[in-house]
Amino acid sequence: MNVSEGKSVTVHYVLKLENGRVYESTLEEDPLVYTHGQGEIIKGMEKELTGMSIGQQKTFIVEPEEGYGEVTLDALLEVPREHVPMEARMVGEKITAVGPKGQKVEGFVYEDKRKTLVIDFNHPLAGMTLYFEVSVVDIQEPEPA
Incomplete structure (x- = not known):
């Protein structure tokens, strides 16, 4: 099963900033669970996760326009x-x-x-390039409504 629209996806991730500093990580806590395609996570991360399968790992960069936007x-x-x-x-x-x-x-x-x-009131990560390391832990069909 692959990450696709409507699936419940569980991932572990490490988010680093341009200077290499870890900004956020789920490695020492519960993984992130979200519904793919619902805008629950930033666009660039969702795009990169599309098509991944359970156990797959990936490192990628998200530019501000697909992350938290530019500083305004x-x-x-x-x-x-x-x-x-x-x-x-x-x-x-x-x-x-x-x-x-x-x-x-x-x-x-x-x-x-x-x-x-x-x-x-800009998001603290607005205007920043984000560096992600992710691993897909689980993919489930959506719960019936």
Whole structure:
């Protein structure tokens, strides 16, 4: 059986950044389980996994446009200082906000302009080339609805 549309796929992976640093790994924890073709993982990873079989391993690179996208200036928001919790008012601090559809969005304080703070809501991996090592652990037919 091969990785294809609608299949429940279980993989172990190591994600490294351009400098070779491991950013994320499932090797010491539970593997990732996702439904192929549903957009649950980044496009580039899904594309590379297509057609793989159980036990197969692969190393590949995902460019930003098929990963977490490019860094965009639209994701930088300037907000009044008083709208940010006291403990998060320093450059580099993480902040969680509520998006336009009520979803939680994470960002970090990018710049302190005294009366306002610039919050960066780009994904932390936006603009980065990603280096993956994956192994397919299991492939299952989808559960009947």
